[in-house]
Amino acid sequence: MRKPILATAVLVSIFPAAGGASAKSPTVPLRDVFEAMGAKVTWTAASGRIEIQRDEVTLRFQTGSGTAYKNGTAVVMDTPVTISASGKAMISAYAVYPLAKNYKKERHYLVQKGDSLWSVALKYGVTVAQLKSWNGLKSDVIQAGQHLTTVSPWYIVQKGDTLYSISGKTETTISALKKANGLTSDRLSEGQKLTIPAAPSVSAPGMLVEGTFPLMGRTYLPFGDTYGDxxxxxxxxxxxxxxxxxxxxxxxxxxxxxxxxxxxxxxxxxxxxxxxxxxxxxxxxxxxxxxxxxxxxxxxxxxxxxxxxxxxxxxxxxxxxxxxxxxxxxxxxxxxxxxxxxxxxxxxxxxxxxxxx
Structure with a gap:
């Protein structure tokens, strides 16, 4: 059986799995992986320095080093960045997600037990008044499982925008955009102000509540429930x-x-x-x-x-x-x-x- 490979990889290691890191942890091509997620990758071969910019996340690596810097904070990896026989910079398959994930600048926040509007505002660098305005809240009371929009829910239509492209940028759907803005057609005007609907509250499943979504934020389009189609x-x-x-x-x-x-x-x-x-x-x-x-x-x-x-x-x-x-x-x-x-x-x-x- 042939095994398809996006890019040739070599074996080395990163964030330790349970029981400690393997002597031969799997690695993946650093540039290919991050560019596929829409990041800008700069590699200065002479110095061995690699810089990655994706949204509000800036990552810095040094080939041969097991320490990465995420927005200036040192992150110790379980293996250094290595160079493969084909000349590619390789990073552990365990490292990509925690380094690329933009934990503090996501568009939505799921309220946890013990949260308050003040604590959420502090975490996201916004004000309580903004959270209340953006989410249509009449009081300061929030509940576990509730979704909060953590960025401005308004969007100004740019030249070339469509409802389809805007839905992808703002993690919503065309039907939700039309309903929230009272639109009867797909036609938009440059400079038009749209309300981006907040995500609905979601109930915790009965198991696997600590699971990870299989795609990184802003690498996929909004999706619906197609089970049973x-x-x-x-x-x-x-x-x-x-x-x-x-x-x-x-x-x-x-x-x-x-x-x-x-x-x-x-x-x-x-x-x-x-x-x-x-x-x-x-x-x-x-x-x-x-x-x-x-x-x-x-x-x-x-x-x-x-x-x-x-x-x-x-x-x-x-x-x-x-x-x-x-x-x-x-x-x-x-x-x-x-x-x-x-x-x-x-x-x-x-x-x-x-x-x-």
């Missing part, structure tokens, strides 16, 4: 339904493990293309499909840690091995209960909860 492509023309949720993203965008587990299935599947199934200790299997390739360190039987980079978004599947481009590039994410004969579960409530963390 009919699917046209089928072997033998047998009717089938969609057993997961789809998140549209560009080919090559990094995919991260939602939970710790063990790789129990990997390789080509006619429907899922290059797919990966990781089973958690509680018997819930998580299915990542249509990948363009796997990250280094991913193989049948390998142990995977939550937040580990495991693969890359693609459009593979719906045909013999190697078929791609039959549909828009996206990640299909499914969940199955192996304790109940692989009963499919709707992953949408889990994904929407993880998305806010």
């Amino acid at each position: 009919a699917r046209m492509f089928s072997l033998g023309q047998t009717a089938r339904v969609h057993e997961g949720n789809d998140m549209e993203a560009n080919t090559g965008v990094p995919v991260f493990a939602a939970w710790d587990g063990k790789v129990i299935r990997i390789g080509w599947n006619t429907y899922g293309g290059w797919r990966l199934t990781i089973e958690a200790d509680n018997g819930i299997a998580m299915y990542y499909a249509h990948l363009s390739g796997y990250a280094d360190g991913i193989a049948l039987g390998s142990k995977v840690k939550r937040e580990q980079l495991i693969g890359y978004v693609g459009s593979t599947g719906y045909g013999p091995e190697g078929t791609s481009g039959k549909f828009i590039s996206h990640l299909h994410f499914g969940m199955y209960d192996t304790n109940s004969s692989w009963k499919p579960l709707n992953p949408h409530p889990y994904l929407k909860w993880w998305e806010t963390r």
